[in-house]
Amino acid sequence: MKVLFFSSENSHHDCKWINQIAIENEVEVIASNVNRVNQLNSGIRLHKILPPYSYKTRNRKETLDQIREIITNFQPDVIHSMYLFPNSIWANQSGFKPHVITTRGSDILVEYPNNYHNVTSKFKPLINRHFNKEGKLALENAQFVTCTSNLQKERIKHLTSSEVQIIRTGVDVAKIDLTLQKSESRRNESYTIFSPREPRLIYNLDIIVKAFHIFLSYCENAKLVMLSNDSDYSRKVKQICEGLGLKKNVEFIQELGFKDLMQQYASANQVVMIPKSDGTPNTALEAMLCKVPVILGTATYDNDLFNQKTVSQLSNSDHHTLALEMKRIYEMDKAKLSEQIENASNVVRNHANLCDSIEQIIKIYSAISK
Structure with a gap:
């Protein structure tokens, strides 16, 4: 099967799916023309042609011509857009079907309801209306829509009558197990x-x-490990x-490779x-699979994965509440803590396995491309 993705070659989540699907299928990717780290496997052809999306039709014509030329040359069986804004809009405007859209919490739960907060143009109201219209149109025209959480599904159902299914990005259970087996425990x-978030x-x-x-007043030898980058916020922290x-x-560390992260x-x-908003965080799922106690903030999470038997979730995301939860886990009965992390690990194996997610996606491709 031939699959043409509209995606970001530096997205860890996107590339996990694309690289896995490319093992047994022919895959090409259309992405932004911005220079980014490429996490796609070698052999996957990457077309870096997408400029910043413009609400003006004449500014999109040249890019749409390039997209249609790629489609003509590649002859895909299906197009799959990762992220609603703007990838699915480009794909929808190409006119090709069948089209699958995968949304993320950051676009359908953050960008859409917050009116694309990064847009600073004086034409912002016009741009917002255009994005809303084209986003809804892309969803309505899609043959299938997937998302990664119940909250996303509820939001999408308000926008389209297209079929929507929760398919979580998933974690590579077999790869993590093998990595941990080879590492010193x-x-x-x-x-x-x-703290694994950027x-x-x-x-x-x-x-x-x-x-x-x-928390240091309860555990004097404690250490906090956090990611660092060259941003103003990182410097503030x-x-x-x-x-x-x-x-x-x-200890501040740079972004880790897979083995070092595990x-x-x-x-x-x-x-x-403890993010302000969240979807189904792979970082939490990976930690759960590695049998580490996880503390989450007040964001809305799917209860089948994140509940009182698998994680700790705060009632308030203030530092006093978090410190007390750190202390509670530190002092927790070892048998009870062991039971919680075993429950968490088993839930990930049964409900958030990357291999299962890929199998579901391939079935969708086969069903809609006939």
Whole structure:
């Protein structure tokens, strides 16, 4: 089968699906013309042609001609757009069918209801109306829509009558198991709390730092490991650490490769993430599979994966509440804690396995391309 994706070659989630599907199918990818790190497997042809999306028809004509030429040359059986805005709009305007759309929490739950907050043009109201109209049209014209959470599904159902199915990105259970088997199983000498989300304002890393500062009064040898990058927000988080005198207790690391990330999970005592909004975070699922206690914030999560038997979820995402939850897990009865992390690991194996997700997607392709 031939599949043409509209996607981002630097998206970890997108590339997991695309690389897996490309093992037994012929795949090409259309992506933004912005220079990004390519996480696609070698052998997958990448067309970096998409400019910033313009609401003006004349500004899109040349790109749509290029898209149609790629379609003519490749002759796909199906087009699959990752993200509603703007990838599915480009795909829909190409006129090709069948078309599958996969939404994420960041576009259908954040960009859409918040009127595309990154748009700063004086024509913002006009641009918002255009995006809303074209997004709904893409959903309505799609032969199938997938999403990664119940909340996304509810939102999509308000926008389209197209068939919608929850198919979570999933984690590569077999690969993680193999990686952990080959790695030395060890905990850090210090009691370690790992924050795996990237330094962005939406992920509330500053609150995690302040909570950790309080937690140190209960566990003096504790260590906090956080990701770092060259953003203003990352620098702000580091300044907060310095102001609280946490230089010796907080370790900032760069984004990790797969093997190192799994080892980081396995050596941690807690994994913490308290974003302002969220979907079905693979970071949480990976930590659960690695049998590490996970603390989540107040975002709405699917109860079949994230519940009181599998994770800890805060009632308030303030640093005092988080510090108390860190303390509760630190002091938790070992047998009860072991039961929770075993439950969590089994839930991921049974309900969020990448292989199962790919199998469902291939079945959809086969059904709509006949």
